[in-house]
Amino acid sequence: NAGVTQTPKFRILKIGQSMTLQCTQDMNHNYMYWYRQDPGMGLKLIYYSVGAGITDKGEVPNGYNVSRSTTEDFPLRLELAAPSQTSVYFCASSDPPGHHTEAFFGQGTRLTVV
Amino acid sequence: AQKITQTQPGMFVQEKEAVTLDCTYDTSDQSYGLFWYKQPSSGEMIFLIYQGSYDEQNATEGRYSLNFQKARKSANLVISASQLGDSAMYFCAMREIGNEKLTFGTGTRLTIIP
Numbered sequence: 001n002a003g004v005t006q007t008p009k010f011r012i013l014k015i016g017q018s019m020t021l022q023c024t025q026d027m028n029h030n031y032m033y034w035y036r037q038d039p040g041m042g043l044k045l046i047y048y049s050v051g052a053g054i055t056d057k058g059e060v061p062n063g064y065n066v067s068r069s070t071t072e073d074f075p076l077r078l079e080l081a082a083p084s085q086t087s088v089y090f091c092a093s094s095d096p097p098g099h100h101t102e103a104f105f106g107q108g109t110r111l112t113v114v
Numbered sequence: 115a116q117k118i119t120q121t122q123p124g125m126f127v128q129e130k131e132a133v134t135l136d137c138t139y140d141t142s143d144q145s146y147g148l149f150w151y152k153q154p155s156s157g158e159m160i161f162l163i164y165q166g167s168y169d170e171q172n173a174t175e176g177r178y179s180l181n182f183q184k185a186r187k188s189a190n191l192v193i194s195a196s197q198l199g200d201s202a203m204y205f206c207a208m209r210e211i212g213n214e215k216l217t218f219g220t221g222t223r224l225t226i227i228p
Contacts, residue, residue, distance in 0.1 A: 031214060033216065035218075041220060041221070042120075042205060042218040042219055042220040042221050043205070043218040044218075045215055045216075045217070048214055048215065050214055056214070058215065088157065090159060092159075092216075094216075101147070101209075102149055102161045102164060103149075103161075103216050104161070105151075105158065105159035107157070107158055108157050108158065108159075110157075
């Protein structure tokens with residue numbers, strides 16, 4: 001039972017570098033999400049997707065891009081890393097928002113931009 | 115717009131006592147779901163309990179129960195007989211039925227004292 005798998009778990013980037021955070025789920029969920037969690041804070045929605053080929057912006061999309069070519073995968077791309085993007089990133093997936101559809105989370109990726 | 119408010123940044127509770135974590139929400143929808151997640155120091159997000167807006171009874175899951183007061187728009191989490199392992203961050207979240215976005219509060223850090 002893999003659930004939601006995120007890679008890498010940790011990463012240090014230099015300012016201006018690019019990287020892709022990988023997220024894969026094996027529960028056949030159509031809905032997938034990317035959140036960031038700054039130290040001592042709650043989760044803020046970056047991007048979400050309601051199915052393959054469909055993505056939309058959340059609260060804090062600037063500096064990020066996503067794609068959803070398959071149901072399973074929802075990678076998050078940082079093009080020009082900035083110190084403000086130092087955070088823990090969580091990927092999540094769920095069934096369509098109906099009754100009792102909790103989101104399942106990956107283990108998180110701790111990103112530091114120096 | 116959805117909004118979740120958790121007014122207790124931190125709480126200290128004696129082991130074996132009950133604890134109530136506050137959560138209020140704001141929505142104009144009649145149909146929505148409320149979730150509580152636990153985040154231990156290891157960082158993962160663990161789903162605890164769900165309450166639907168049309169559920170007539172308060173949700174319970176083992177030592178967790180949800181004190182749902184719809185008219186006051188509050189969904190407080192009650193943990194009975196607290197244990198040292200309950201020390202963690204606790205997040206309240208809401209999703210309007212049919213809305214893709216799951217919105218989180220800022221969290222409460224609970225510390226159980228032996």
